[in-house]
Amino acid sequence: MATANDAAALIEESKRLAAFQAVADHLSPSYRHIGIGSGSTVVHVVAAISSLSPSITSAMTFYPTGAQSEALIEDAGLRLAYINKLPPGVQLDVCFDGADEVDSALNLIKGGGACLWQEKIVASAAKKFVCVADFRKISEGGLGTEWKKGVPIEVLPMAAPRVLDELKRLGAQGAKIRSGLPGKAGACVTDNGLWIVDAVFKPLLAKAEEGYEDGKDGVWTVDGLADKLIKIPGVAEIGLFYGKSGLEVESGAQKPVAAYFGMADGSVKVQTLEKGLV
Numbered sequence: 001m002a003t004a005n006d007a008a009a010l011i012e013e014s015k016r017l018a019a020f021q022a023v024a025d026h027l028s029p030s031y032r033h034i035g036i037g038s039g040s041t042v043v044h045v046v047a048a049i050s051s052l053s054p055s056i057t058s059a060m061t062f063y064p065t066g067a068q069s070e071a072l073i074e075d076a077g078l079r080l081a082y083i084n085k086l087p088p089g090v091q092l093d094v095c096f097d098g099a100d101e102v103d104s105a106l107n108l109i110k111g112g113g114a115c116l117w118q119e120k121i122v123a124s125a126a127k128k129f130v131c132v133a134d135f136r137k138i139s140e141g142g143l144g145t146e147w148k149k150g151v152p153i154e155v156l157p158m159a160a161p162r163v164l165d166e167l168k169r170l171g172a173q174g175a176k177i178r179s180g181l182p183g184k185a186g187a188c189v190t191d192n193g194l195w196i197v198d199a200v201f202k203p204l205l206a207k208a209e210e211g212y213e214d215g216k217d218g219v220w221t222v223d224g225l226a227d228k229l230i231k232i233p234g235v236a237e238i239g240l241f242y243g244k245s246g247l248e249v250e251s252g253a254q255k256p257v258a259a260y261f262g263m264a265d266g267s268v269k270v271q272t273l274e275k276g277l278v
């Protein structure tokens with residue numbers, strides 16, 4: 001019988017498979033500017049990049065999405081720079097990052113590790129954002145069916161009570177300020193010095209259905225809810241990556257062009273808007 005350790009090892013291996021395949025498919029030796037996300041799957045992205053010849057990686061510069069990814073880049077001996085130093089008009093060639101859940105339209109929940117704001121800045125600065133995840137992140141029933149902890153929302157601490165009130169009015173089934181425990185008493189504090197509110201909604205629709213009234217009975221489309229959340233005073237950024245992908249717009253895309261999933265059977269599946277999950 002499989003033990004908890006076996007299950008953990010299987011998940012870790014699936015992360016590794018997804019990351020190595022994504023790097024093999026999307027990191028061209030000609031690339032110069034690479035965004036590195038946050039979380040546990042992206043650790044394998046950096047390992048995959050580090051396994052390449054230094055003659056390739058020494059010509060590249062890597063841009064972090066927070067303290068963890070900054071340390072990943074430094075510890076791997078890769079050239080580190082910051083997105084505010086990217087010359088005006090220059091985009092990242094590619095950004096690799098994880099996700100907490102991915103729906104059929106490549107909308108993402110991100111922020112499980114409280115890094116969403118810088119992640120969205122870096123992902124949207126890239127010509128193409130490539131998502132890497134393990135099989136648990138595949139959402140067939142809409143965002144919120146697999147990731148049940150709620151949509152992470154980065155907020156100004158003094159606005160948190162008002163944000164919680166507004167979330168209730170928008171039909172949130174539950175919303176709370178993320179605790180810093182076990183590491184830190186009190187609220188979780190992000191790399192930007194702000195707080196995270198996690199708001200649980202009914203599973204989000206990837207697309208509006210015919211004649212559908214968004215938000216009725218607390219059921220939202222991803223885009224409909226995102227547009228409401230981002231406008232709440234005191235909200236800095238939201239952990240919904242939605243709208244367009246780098247294949248659809250020149251710049252500013254939040255959605256990945258592809259999502260790589262390591263599967264429990266050792267295979268890797270790739271999801272794109274064109275072909276779905278194959």
Ligand SMILES: O=C[C@H](O)[C@H](O)[C@H](O)COP(=O)(O)O
Binds near residue numbers: 111
């Ligand atoms: O805030 C954290 C980021 O959005 C992560 O990319 C996301 O939580 C996925 O993390 P992991 O790769 O550890 O599942």
